Amino acid sequence: MRSFLAKLATIDEKTLTSRELQIVSYVKSNLQTIVANNMKIEKLAQEVGTGYSAIYGLLNKLNIKGYRDFSISLANDADSAEIEVAKDDENVVNKYISIIKQNYSLIEKRSLFESLKLIKNAPRIFVTYWENVLRGPAMELENFFFEQNLSVVLLDSDWDTINQRVDRIQKNDLFIFLTKYGTSKHLERIIEKIKYHGGKIIFVSGRMPTTMVSRMTDSVHTLIIDSPNTDINTLISKTLPFHYFNDLLIYHFLHANK
Template sequence: MRSFLSKLTTIDDKDLTIKEKKIVEYIKGHLKEIVDTNMKIERMAQEAGTGYSAIYGLLKKLNIKGFRDFAISLANDAENQEINIAKNDENVVSGYINIIKQNYALIEKKSIFETLNIIKSSRRIFFCYWENLLSGPAHELSNFFYNSGYNVYLLDSDQDTIKDRISTSNSEDVFVFFTRYGNSSRLDNVINELGEMNRKIIYISGKVASSDVTKYLNSIHTLIVDNPDTSIYKGHISNSVPFNYFNDLLIYHFLNSDK
C-alpha cells in the first residue's frame, strides 16, 4: 500500500486507541511539514503527544512494515495533495482513477489466485451481498460464473434463507460475501457458523475483517471504498466502483489463468 490515508480507511475509528487517534489527527493536520522535514519518529511522537509504541501499534494495525515504509506512504500522500486538478468533469475521472489506483496497490494477486482456486474446486457457489447497495456487483459476478458453467446461487442478507443454505451445504460449497461496512455482528455470526462447519468462505469487504472471524476466512479481499483524499477529489464516488473493479480483476485472471 502506497498511501497511509488510503490504508486508514480500511479500519474503523473504534479500533484505534486514544493515542493512535491523536497520531492520526496530527498527521492529517501536519502532513506537508512531516514530509518536508523528513520527520523522525522521535519528533513525531513528541509533537503528537504520544510514545513510540503508539506509533508502531498504529503501523501494525495498518499492516505497514516499519517507519521507513510509513514515511514513503506519507510522501506519496503529500504528493497527491499537491496535484492541482482542473475544476471540470476531469475531477470525476481523477476521483475514479485515484480510488482504482489505491485498490490496485492494495489487492494482492496471490489472494486473487487463492479465490479462483477455491471457486474452481467448488460444487456450488453462494454469492451473498450483505447490503443492498452491493446487489449489482454480486449479481454481475454470480451471472459471470453461472454463464461459465458453475452452480451459482445469489443471496441477500435474509437470515432465514442464509440459515437454510448453510444447513443444506456441504464441504465442497463456497460462500462469497460482499460487504461495504464489514461491521455486522449478524454477519460475523453467520461466518462463525460456516467456519465451525468447515465451509469455504471468501470475504470481500471495505473494512478489515474482525479478529473473531478472520480464522474462518479462506480468502480475504479488503478494498478501499471511501475517497482516501478529499484534497484530490471532493465529489461522490459510487459505492459499487471498488467492487466492480475487483470483479473485473477476478474475471480477467479467471479468463487468462489457463493461458
C-alpha cells in the same frame, strides 16, 4: 471586465428595480439558451415581459455600453460556465482513477489466486451481498459464474434464507461475501456456522475484517471505498471498488483457463 455576472456581483441588487431583477433572474436561468440563439433585445424583452428601457437601464447600472457588449459579456459567461463543467467532469475522472489505483496497490495477487483456487474447487458457489447497495456487483459476479457453467446462487442477508443454505452445505461449498463494512454480528455468526459445517469463505469488504472474521475466512480482500484524496471534492459510488475487484477476478479466472 467583459462578464455580465461578474459586473452584477459588484453592485448591490437592492439598487435594482423589480423589472431589472426580473431580467437578471431570467438571464441567470437561461444563459446558455440566450447565447446559443443569439437572442435579440426584442426577444429578450418579450421573454421577460418588460420593455427595452428596463433592459438598457440595467445595462447602464452595470456600465455595459449597449446591447452588443451585453451579448458579448453573456457569451464570455457561457464559455466560463462550460469550462467549469468540464473541470467538474475532470474531477470525477480523477477520483475514479485515484480510487482504482489505490485498490490496485492494495489487492494482493496472492489472495486473488487463493480465491481463484477456492472458486475452481467449489461444488457450489453462493454469492452473497450483505448490503442492498452491493446487489449490482454481486449479480455481475453471479452472472459470470453462471456463464462459466458453475453452480451458483445469489443471496442477500435475509437471515432465514441464508441459514437454510448453510444448513445444507456440502463440503467445500463456497460463500463469497460482499460487504461495505463487515461489522455485522449476524454476519459473524453466519461465517462461524459456515466454517463449522465445512464450507469455504471469501470475504470482500470495504473495511478490515474483525479478528474473528479473519480467523474463520479462507481468503480476505479489503477494498478502499472512501478515497483519502481530499483535494478532489467529488462523491464516487462505493460500488466502484467492488466492480473493479470483480473485473480483476474475472480477468485472472479467464486467463488461468487459457
